[in-house]
Amino acid sequence: xxxxxxTGTGDVALPHSIEVLWSLRSRQQRTVRTGLTVExxxxxxxxxxxxxxxxxxxxxxVAKRLDFATMSLYRHVTSKDELQQLMLDMAYGTPxxxxxxxxxxxxxxxxxxxxxxxxxxxxxxxxxxxxxxxEPGQLSWLECGxxxxxxxxxxxxxxxxxxxxxxxxxxxxxxxxxxxxxxGISDADLMAHYGRALAKYADPETFPAIAELVExxxxxxxxDDFTFGLQRVLDGVEVLVRIRDGEKPLT
Numbered sequence: 001x002x003x004x005x006x007t008g009t010g011d012v013a014l015p016h017s018i019e020v021l022w023s024l025r026s027r028q029q030r031t032v033r034t035g036l037t038v039e040x041x042x043x044x045x046x047x048x049x050x051x052x053x054x055x056x057x058x059x060x061x062v063a064k065r066l067d068f069a070t071m072s073l074y075r076h077v078t079s080k081d082e083l084q085q086l087m088l089d090m091a092y093g094t095p096x097x098x099x100x101x102x103x104x105x106x107x108x109x110x111x112x113x114x115x116x117x118x119x120x121x122x123x124x125x126x127x128x129x130x131x132x133x134x135e136p137g138q139l140s141w142l143e144c145g146x147x148x149x150x151x152x153x154x155x156x157x158x159x160x161x162x163x164x165x166x167x168x169x170x171x172x173x174x175x176x177x178x179x180x181x182x183x184g185i186s187d188a189d190l191m192a193h194y195g196r197a198l199a200k201y202a203d204p205e206t207f208p209a210i211a212e213l214v215e216x217x218x219x220x221x222x223x224d225d226f227t228f229g230l231q232r233v234l235d236g237v238e239v240l241v242r243i244r245d246g247e248k249p250l251t
Contacts, residue, residue, distance in 0.1 A: 017085040054123040089135040095144035106148030153244035195219025
């Protein structure tokens with residue numbers, strides 16, 4: 001995802017990290033080197049934040065992990081902010097190989113694999129983004145998702161809109177669950193606690209619909225909200241797919 005600062009050519013200003021990432025990707029045969037490289041710096045930084053969180057990241061700490069002087073890192077990475085953008089794209093890894101012709105099954109597999117990326121590296125959700133993806137790693141995930149829709153009759157702009165919806169859904173859902181897990185609380189325990197708090201404060205006269213949920217025990221044994229929401233998103237996409245295929249939406 002692109003950030004607001006940075007330089008570039010033409011009419012669009014792009015961060016330096018974009019150029020670095022594409023430069024790394026374009027190297028078809030990389031020579032193994034014992035010296036300091038962008039790849040080594042980013043890999044070490046990811047190791048730091050996987051262990052101790054994004055707040056613990058510093059150029060000095062990464063340098064110590066690599067046994068180099070801090071200033072030597074700046075010959076490869078211009079700033080801590082740029083380092084975070086490089087880390088973000090590298091952490092996405094390689095998207096799954098989806099070998100099914102059924103778009104719905106393929107898109108569900110894509111969503112679950114995308115979810116796992118954030119579960120492995122929850123700090124990724126703390127790095128702000130301000131635009132659609134332009135980095136190679138993130139574009140590979142977009143390409144993979146679009147590929148699941150290739151056999152449908154959706155227009156190109158509709159396929160893109162579907163993928164933006166899927167990306168947003170997965171990120172938003174994992175954002176909540178990651179925040180909970182950081183507190184050492186399971187999703188089920190959180191919802192049970194939430195239900196008890198609602199029972200105390202949400203009186204039936206002012207909040208009748210919420211009180212009905214509490215009375216029914218809806219917060220005591222919550223369903224898998226990721227799966228539930230994902231299926232409803234896919235249901236909506238299926239309506240559009242069937243319309244574009246000239247079929248009547250399922251009722």
